[in-house]
Amino acid sequence: MAVPAISEAPSGRLADALGRPLHDLRISVTDRCNFRCVYCMPKEVFDKDYAYLPHGELLSFEEITRVARIFIAHGVEKLRLTGGEPLLRKNLERLVGMLRTLDTPSGRPLDITLTTNGSLLARKAHVLKDAGLDRVTVSLDALDDAVFRRMNDVDFAVADVLHGLDAAHTAGLGPIKVNMVVKRGTNEDQVLPMARHFKGSPFILRFIEYMDVGASNGWNMEEVIPSAELVRRISAELPLAPVDANYSGETAARWRYLDGGGEVGFISSVTQAFCHDCSRLRLSTEGKLYTCLFATRGHDLRALLRAGRTDEELSGAVAQLWRGRTDRYSETRTADTSGLAGGARKVEMSYIGG
Ligand code: SAM
Numbered sequence: 051m052a053v054p055a056i057s058e059a060p061s062g063r064l065a066d067a068l069g070r071p072l073h074d075l076r077i078s079v080t081d082r083c084n085f086r087c088v089y090c091m092p093k094e095v096f097d098k099d100y101a102y103l104p105h106g107e108l109l110s111f112e113e114i115t116r117v118a119r120i121f122i123a124h125g126v127e128k129l130r131l132t133g134g135e136p137l138l139r140k141n142l143e144r145l146v147g148m149l150r151t152l153d154t155p156s157g158r159p160l161d162i163t164l165t166t167n168g169s170l171l172a173r174k175a176h177v178l179k180d181a182g183l184d185r186v187t188v189s190l191d192a193l194d195d196a197v198f199r200r201m202n203d204v205d206f207a208v209a210d211v212l213h214g215l216d217a218a219h220t221a222g223l224g225p226i227k228v229n230m231v232v233k234r235g236t237n238e239d240q241v242l243p244m245a246r247h248f249k250g251s252p253f254i255l256r257f258i259e260y261m262d263v264g265a266s267n268g269w270n271m272e273e274v275i276p277s278a279e280l281v282r283r284i285s286a287e288l289p290l291a292p293v294d295a296n297y298s299g300e301t302a303a304r305w306r307y308l309d310g311g312g313e314v315g316f317i318s319s320v321t322q323a324f325c326h327d328c329s330r331l332r333l334s335t336e337g338k339l340y341t342c343l344f345a346t347r348g349h350d351l352r353a354l355l356r357a358g359r360t361d362e363e364l365s366g367a368v369a370q371l372w373r374g375r376t377d378r379y380s381e382t383r384t385a386d387t388s389g390l391a392g393g394a395r396k397v398e399m400s401y402i403g404g
Pocket residue numbers: 083089090132133134135136165166167187188189229230231258259260261262263267399400403404
């Protein structure tokens with residue numbers, strides 16, 4: 051990453067080349083996971099010979115906090131911890147506690163959230179809440195145990211994720227969202243059971259279109275079920291009406307049950323791209339910045355950190371990176387996503403997080 055020659059104080063209102071503000075920093079705290087979801091870390095690729103990052107390559111909690119402080123000065127108001135499976139990172143609550151001490155220049159509260167597969171949540175929910183975590187999002191792709199075990203591919207039971215969800219709710223980590231990736235022919239029969247189960251519950255279910263992230267999952271457009279089709283299928287049994295977005299840049303289209311049973315969300319990253327107001331930046335486990343989920347190249351912030359650069363220099367470098375950002379992959383993707391220029395490989399989702 052280049053450091054600009056002239057430094058400037060952060061204004062708290064950084065915009066990219068398409069006028070999009072920087073609002074949301076996703077921090078991947080590990081590239082490891084205890085699941086092998088077929089659409090994310092398929093076993094054939096992420097096997098026992100797969101080379102994960104050695105511990106020294108990971109950003110330390112101190113480094114992450116330093117970087118987060120710089121981004122917050124540039125206008126970030128939301129931090130999402132992700133991975134891999136973030137709860138596999140030892141003493142994650144210590145990082146949460148360190149991030150909790152940071153204040154936004156606007157005076158608005160900093161939102162600290164975490165995306166997890168829920169497997170360790172029953173054990174961790176209270177300590178995370180006590181450390182200052184605001185909310186969690188839990189991924190769950192099926193209610194049927196056999197389907198779920200097939201999708202996580204490590205024989206993990208649905209009941210354990212449901213316990214984790216309850217523990218998070220009891221700990222006060224809400225509003226809690228439940229993310230379900232829908233893959234045609236794999237778990238589409240779980241859409242209605244999931245809708246019925248979470249309707250009227252404290253959890254907000256969101257359906258995610260299966261995406262062509264990374265280079266490992268053998269993505270095929272035919273396995274994507276467009277959100278519009280899901281809305282029709284659900285509405286046929288449980289009538290839905292659209293709701294206005296909470297804020298600009300919100301990824302999920304919100305719908306509510308007409309009988310007052312709460313809300314569901316649809317994240318249509320493939321069929322209705324939302325790049326026009328994408329305000330997300332991703333920090334990988336080893337400290338590379340990715341300006342788009344589908345990027346083929348990261349920008350090495352860790353090199354600057356470990357070269358002893360000052361906060362001012364880091365701040366200038368990230369401002370310059372964001373100002374030059376033009377990414378809008380989802381708006382320009384074609385069905386043949388393998389056709390990236392020069393055959394470049396897209397970064398894996400398990401490496402930079404969702
Ligand atoms: N391990 C955590 C989890 O599963 O929640 C956090 C990391 S995971 C990469 C973040 C989110 O990305 C999950 O909700 C997961 O379902 C989603 N995801 C992974 N691969 C995907 C794909 N190919 N298409 C759509 N969503 C995907």
